[in-house]
Amino acid sequence: MAKCAFLGLGVMGHPMAGHLVAAGHEVRVWNRTKLKALNWSETYKGKAFDSIDGCVDGADFVFLCVGQDKDVFDVMEFVLVAAKPDAIIIDHTTASSKCAQECYAKAAERKLEFIDAPISGGEAGAVNGQLSIMCGGNKDAFEKAMPVMSAYAKAMTLIGPSGSGQMAKMINQICIAGVLQGLSEGVHFATEMGLDMETVLKAIGKGAAQSWQMDNRAITMSRDEFDFGFAVDWMRKDLGIVLETASENNIDLPLVQDVQSRYKVVQEMGGGRWDTSSLIKALKD
Numbered sequence: 001m002a003k004c005a006f007l008g009l010g011v012m013g014h015p016m017a018g019h020l021v022a023a024g025h026e027v028r029v030w031n032r033t034k035l036k037a038l039n040w041s042e043t044y045k046g047k048a049f050d051s052i053d054g055c056v057d058g059a060d061f062v063f064l065c066v067g068q069d070k071d072v073f074d075v076m077e078f079v080l081v082a083a084k085p086d087a088i089i090i091d092h093t094t095a096s097s098k099c100a101q102e103c104y105a106k107a108a109e110r111k112l113e114f115i116d117a118p119i120s121g122g123e124a125g126a127v128n129g130q131l132s133i134m135c136g137g138n139k140d141a142f143e144k145a146m147p148v149m150s151a152y153a154k155a156m157t158l159i160g161p162s163g164s165g166q167m168a169k170m171i172n173q174i175c176i177a178g179v180l181q182g183l184s185e186g187v188h189f190a191t192e193m194g195l196d197m198e199t200v201l202k203a204i205g206k207g208a209a210q211s212w213q214m215d216n217r218a219i220t221m222s223r224d225e226f227d228f229g230f231a232v233d234w235m236r237k238d239l240g241i242v243l244e245t246a247s248e249n250n251i252d253l254p255l256v257q258d259v260q261s262r263y264k265v266v267q268e269m270g271g272g273r274w275d276t277s278s279l280i281k282a283l284k285d
């Protein structure tokens, strides 16, 4: 069983660190807001630390699950100094590919491994230990990390070298953006035409239009319920990374651009923490 340090106990990190304990690993945790780490250690058999240095000291695996690029850099500054030689750093944050490559290079200077390992599956996937993880980094490090990450994952794939896990996550978000805009227009159209959404879904939900979003979000969208799930603020951050990367590489993504501006409208309505299915609000209001 491995010695694990988990940094960042938000919506995703809290249950993920808990699964590591359940799998029998020795788990130490740290969170910027101390109270969350203390609450975690009251629920799970693991120790909360006041400092990143103390938490990471002696760990075989160091997990990060924070917000965005700047947060990863903030935390890595301490991890790079405190981690023991040969430790494997696994970053579950959705960040840019450049951020991953920079962290990988700095880690390599200290003979540490760094795997970019963004996740998909939402809060439910983290709570149920059913996440999909797309990884970038060295094969040996990935193979050592796999049995540990399997505590909370149903699928783990090495996409390629450092940064390519974050690239795969960008593709994931591009596909979700398109599906959600289509679903928003479908639900909006059904409502305007006076059709009952549950009946419509019985007819189309097992056909070619089916999607995870349709199965899990169409009904709540038709009921105007968005107080759960994956936050619009995070999606705006993810699509911002996608659009910046696309622009640097002269790739045209008209639909992502349109969806990004629609999420801005939702944020302006006060929906920053609403689920991403609230994209429909940019049509309705």
Ligand SMILES: NC(=O)c1ccc[n+]([C@@H]2O[C@H](COP(=O)([O-])OP(=O)(O)OC[C@H]3O[C@@H](n4cnc5c(N)ncnc54)[C@H](OP(=O)(O)O)[C@@H]3O)[C@@H](O)[C@H]2O)c1
Binding pocket: 008, 009, 010, 011, 012, 013, 031, 032, 033, 036, 065, 066, 067, 068, 070, 071, 072, 074, 075, 092, 093, 094, 095, 119, 120, 121, 122, 123, 229, 230, 231, 234
């Ligand atoms: N929620 C989802 O459904 C979902 C799904 C897939 C991927 N993701 C990605 O997973 C990551 C975490 O998401 P989440 O939903 O768990 O977010 P969250 O609930 O907002 O938690 C964010 C965590 O990052 C910490 N943090 C932020 N900035 C920091 C900094 N500068 N230094 C140290 N710690 C910092 C926060 O600490 P404090 O407690 O002190 O604020 C908190 O522990 C994000 O990159 C997100 O895009 C989320």
